[in-house]
Amino acid sequence: MTSLRLRNVQAGYGGRPVMRDVSVDVPAGSWLAIVGPNGAGKSTLLKTMAGLLPGEGELLVDTHPVSSLSRKEKARLIGYAPQDPALPPGLTVTDYALLGRTPHLGLLSREGAADLSIVEDVLGRLDLGALAGRRLSTLSGGERQRAVLARVLAQRAGLLLLDEPTTGLDLGHAQALLELIDRLRREDGTTVVSTLHDLTFAAQYADHVLLLSGGEVVAAGTPGEVLTVPALSHHYGANANVIVTEHGELVIAPVRPK
Numbered sequence: 001m002t003s004l005r006l007r008n009v010q011a012g013y014g015g016r017p018v019m020r021d022v023s024v025d026v027p028a029g030s031w032l033a034i035v036g037p038n039g040a041g042k043s044t045l046l047k048t049m050a051g052l053l054p055g056e057g058e059l060l061v062d063t064h065p066v067s068s069l070s071r072k073e074k075a076r077l078i079g080y081a082p083q084d085p086a087l088p089p090g091l092t093v094t095d096y097a098l099l100g101r102t103p104h105l106g107l108l109s110r111e112g113a114a115d116l117s118i119v120e121d122v123l124g125r126l127d128l129g130a131l132a133g134r135r136l137s138t139l140s141g142g143e144r145q146r147a148v149l150a151r152v153l154a155q156r157a158g159l160l161l162l163d164e165p166t167t168g169l170d171l172g173h174a175q176a177l178l179e180l181i182d183r184l185r186r187e188d189g190t191t192v193v194s195t196l197h198d199l200t201f202a203a204q205y206a207d208h209v210l211l212l213s214g215g216e217v218v219a220a221g222t223p224g225e226v227l228t229v230p231a232l233s234h235h236y237g238a239n240a241n242v243i244v245t246e247h248g249e250l251v252i253a254p255v256r257p258k
């Protein structure tokens with residue numbers, strides 16, 4: 001069970017901050033969705049949480065400052081899936097997903113039957129079983145994206161940081177992926193932070209939503225509190241309806257301006 005705490009975190013590039021004054025608590029086993037328009041700073045915030053971009057302020061994974069963790073400690077605690085990772089084209093899907101097990105191996109030891117079984121299970125759940133022996137360079141965009149998530153899920157880290165995990169996935173595969181992540185959260189207490197452009201998915205899967213705009217938090221709370229018609233209009237310049245289904249789920253539906 002891994003929690004995350006940020007206080008007044010700031011980060012940027014070349015000395016220019018693009019994300020400022022972010023404070024948020026992500027309790028163990030919860031799901032935080034980071035939303036906001038293009039360029040708002042969502043990926044920058046996620047990279048900072050992963051300890052890949054130096055930030056100012058307080059950033060604790062459990063009780064450890066993320067900057068104090070070794071590479072291996074970070075890899076055991078945090079699974080990070082970037083938006084557009086560079087993939088080794090010659091590796092098969094299985095070999096690539098097995099890389100997720102590396103932080104759990106001893107020095108000089110190789111993956112064993114238990115690691116392979118974890119990978120097979122994840123590939124099956126992500127509908128990649130039939131592609132297990134295929135080289136990454138031969139996969140479609142959506143298949144590649146699922147392979148990236150397979151590696152991260154095989155890592156079995158307590159905290160998952162997922163940058164636009166549903167990009168390039170069709171509706172069914174996107175839903176299956178989010179259901180799988182939600183199951184890990186409920187059954188294993190995995191903590192999830194994901195950026196999401198699909199606000200309906202954000203509303204239906206996250207416990208809390210952080211809305212970034214211009215590098216700052218402009219709203220935070222439950223999906224219903226944050227994803228309102230005025231907020232979508234003001235921060236996204238979008239004309240959209242917020243519909244509540246008979247089961248109480250939110251649907252954010254774009255509406256063509258008259």
Ligand SMILES: Nc1ncnc2c1ncn2[C@@H]1O[C@H](COP(=O)(O)OP(=O)(O)OP(=O)(O)O)[C@@H](O)[C@H]1O
Nearest residue numbers: 013014018036037038039040041042043044045195
């Ligand atoms: N490596 C970089 N060097 C300089 N500026 C960068 C770099 N990466 C991102 N930026 C800038 O930082 C700002 C925030 O970018 P970021 O990728 O965090 O936004 P985002 O909210 O994830 O956007 P999107 O929804 O388009 O993916 C943008 O203005 C972007 O141009």
